[in-house]
Amino acid sequence: MTEASVPRPTSSRARWAVPAVVAVAVTGAFLAPPLLASADESVLPDVTPGQLVTTIAAAEPVPLSGTVVYTARLGLPEIPLAEMTGADPIALLGGSSTLRVWTDGAERSRVALLGSASEYSVVQDGAEAWTYSSSDDAVVHYTLSAADQARFDALADDARAGTLPEVAGGLPTPDEAARAALAQVEQYSTVAMGDQTTVAGRDAYQLVVTPKDASTLIGKVVVAIDAETSTPLRVQTWSSTDSSSPALEIGFTDVAFTTPDDAVLAFSAPAGAAVKDVVVPLPEMTGAEPETAPGTLPEGVSITGTGWETVTTWSGLDVASLIAGDPAALATVPGAELTIGSESAQDLIEEFMPSDGSGSPSIPTLDTSVLYDQLTTAVPEGRLLSSTLLSVLVTDDGRVLVGAVPAETLRAMA
Amino acid sequence: MSHADVLADGSADAAELRPSSTPVRGAWGRLVRSELRLVFGRRRNQALLAGLAAVPLLLGLVLFVTRDSALAGQGPGFVGRVTGNGLFLVVAALIMCLPFLLPLTIGIATGEAIAGEASSGTLRYLLAVPVSRTRLLAVKAVATMTFVAAAVLAIGLVALAVGAAFFGLTDVTLLSGTTIPLADGVLRVAGVAAYVTLSLTGLVAVGLFFSTLTEVPVGAMAATVIVAIVSAVLDTLPQLAAIHPALLTHHWLDFAEFLRVEVDWGVLSSGMAVQAAWVAIFGSLAWSRFVTADVSS
CATH class of the missing domain: 1.20.5 (Single alpha-helices involved in coiled-coils or other helix-helix interfaces)
Structure with a gap:
């Protein structure tokens, strides 16, 4: 007053x-x-790329929990789907997503993609895995068949006993493995140390891999490695078309190297959730990588070019029916007839028709087809998906060309 | 209870307590009590609380009627989970009220607190009470915040009762797919309600500032609601991603953190820090305005 x-x-x-x-x-x-x-200037002892890769190869996996932010600037069309569906892996195609990661460094881990009022979780326990989507309260349980599970257990026991079966010509020491990996990479790229940095409050080395080829879309890959635990803390993939910000960036914003709570790593399907069981076949241990042995490529797959310019071509694929898991619903999508031209696609539709009554709900199916139409553009050769890192061309005659090269290169090859 | 009653009450307190102009111990408590009696005694405020409490009742009723139809299990946020566990009705009702009804409640309460008193000519009598304007503003803020907390509590309690009656309460399935016992679930939902209440403090400060600017309570109310809505709209524009973390409404939905397997307190405290920043800035603005303003009516 x-x-x-x-x-x-x-x-x-x-x-x-x-x-x-x-x-x-x-x-x-x-x-x-x-x-x-x-x-804050980090002062870590200088190391060469070779030394760093050796320590990474020698490092034991450590238990950790943390928050990861993933940002994609792929130059794809804006997709409003993520806003509508909540936490969904589709959101990873563009924009920024937050994930939370827990692992005990051995067999069990959990990754959760966070939505504003939703979550998409992937929980892995040895050879078993679950995904849980809170938006539709659905669980998918991935397991091995009984025979494969026995084989997996045997392999795991061997690994624990330190007698892994030969993978590729004898078990290399970390040093040898690192040297071999580095030699492999250096065939097509230059590897150098970048500036030391700080990721999630931890001092880290940066390894910069730059392709030697000028015609690839990938400008460079920068990996930040924690100096103490040799855990990769951040991976940035830069496009050659944009030098201002990385096209793909995934890195910890917060990390703690402690063993997570058991309740976090455990998973059992909640009561009332829709559970779908999927049995995954365990691949035979052939030891032959497609890159090292092109002769063993499956039928219909061919590889053109080397290193970063490699273009992989699949032929005889039914892209439309692959994208739309439910062919019956596909017939109702306007414009879909254009892509189901082949006879085999028609056969597929007839084959799947009877079983689709109890099949997957039609709404997600419609989404993927619409998404495909939104993401790709029509070109004379077929449909083209062009991003800052990767180009995919789906030709009208059922071939799919994929490569980290400009779209024009793929179109010229088609 | 009319203004006159309360003011008579307040003046009586003042007359009884005040030999000089120095603030007297106990006057603060009396003033808060008298202000609370005034706020909760207003018919329109009681009607407002009843209206807010009707939201979970209506929502529960709709979900109960449609639970066996094809529409069951659909809806945004947690609405689809309510039929499985009545506890989620609390969360679903809060989500429904958060974008508009709760900001509107804040607008009404803050608009009435100072601009309303000014427009009805009672503010200058209130200023005659031997309490500094700073304290008076604090009393107004505390009373408004109490009313907002009561609104959230009313929604929550009615939702809990309706949810338990219609759908029953069972073990809670979190967003991460982990199932926790009901008691833990109730605690976590209480945490949601507490977080929602605290994340409205920033808007209360903004509303009080507007209320000190004008003698038209409707103007202050509208401005407060507009701030909340504009903030929510700006939050959806990807071009403004850089300023999103500082927006008043950006962290409102972070209460979902309570429903994940491991609650990240860092996320919650950053939301609270943003609210504290808004309270600091707009609280000090309201204070500057209120202590310097000429009150003529």
Whole structure:
């Protein structure tokens, strides 16, 4: 009451200075920590790429939990689907997503993709895995068949006993493995050490892999490695078309190297959830990588070019029926007839027709087809998906060309 | 209870307590109590609470009627989970009220707190009470916040009762697919309600500032609601991603953190820090305005 009755102009002006000071202080409090963190000079001993790769190969997997932010700037058309469906792996195609990661460093781990009021979880326990989507309360349980499970257990026991079966000409020491891997990479790229950095508050080395080929879309790959545990903390993939920000970036914003709580790593399907069981075949241990032995490629797959310019071609694929898991629903999608031209696609539709009554719901199916139409553009050769890192061309005659090369290269090859 | 009653009450307190103009111990408590009696005694505020409490009732009723139809299990957020576990009705009702009804409640409460008193000519009598304007503003803020907390509590309690009656309460399936016992679930949902209440503090500060600017309570109310809506709209524009974390409404839905397998307190505290920043800035603005303003009516 006294303040109002006594006129004091200077004081009233002084009073208005208070909010200004508060605003500056608050802004400072929010902006200062990141600035301080980035100003912090990390001083780690210098290492060569070879030494770093050796320590990575020798490092034991460590238990950790943390928050990962994944950002994709792939230059794809904007997809509003992610906003509508909640936490869904489709959201990873563009924009920024937050994931939470837990692992005990051995057999069990959990990854959760966070939505604003939803979550998509993947829980892995040895050879078993579950996915749980909170939006539709659905569980998918991936297991091995009984025979495969026995084989997996035997392999796991061998691994624990230290007698792994020969994978590729004797078990190399970490040093040899690192050298071999580095030699493999250096065939087509230059490997160098980048500036030391700080990721999630931890000092890290950066390994920069730059392709030697000029015609690939990939500019460079930068991997930040934790200096203490040799755990990769961040991977940035830069496109050659955009040097201002990485096209794909996945990295920890927060990490703790402690064993996660058992409740986090355990999973059992919640009551009332729709559970779908999927049996996954365990591949035979052939030891032959497609890159090292092109002769063993499956039928219908061919590879053109080397290194980063490699273009893989699949022929005889039914892209339309692959994308739309439910062919009956596909027939109702306008414009879909254009892509189901072949006879085998018609056969497939007839084959799947009887069983689709109890099959997957039609709404997600429709989404994937619409998504495919949204993401790809029509070109004379077929449909083209062009991103800052990867181009995919689906030709009208059923061939799929994939490569980290500009779209024009693929179109010229088709 | 009319303003006159309360003011008479307040003046009586003042007359009884005040030999000089120095603030007296106990006057603060009396003032808060009198302000709370005024706020909760207003018919329109009681009607507002009843209306908010009707939201979970209506929502529960609709879900109960349609639970066996093809429409069951659909809906945004947690609506689809309510039929399985009545506890989720609390979360679903809060989500429904959060974008508009709760900001509207804040707008009404803050608009009434200062602009309303000014427009009805009672503010200058209130200023005659031997309490500094700073304290008076704090009393107004506390009373408004209490009313907002009561609104959230009313929604939550009615939702819990309706949910338990219609759908029953069972073990809670979290967003991560983990099932926890009901008692833990109730605690986590209580955490959701607490977080929702606290994340409205920033808007209360903004509303009080608007309320000090004008003598038209409707103007202050509308401005407060507009701030909440504009903030929510800006939050959807990807071009403004850089300022999203600072927006008033950006962290409102982070209460979902309570429903994940491992609650990340960092996420929750960053949401609270943003609210604290808004309270600091707009609280100090409201203070500057209120202590320097000429109150003529």
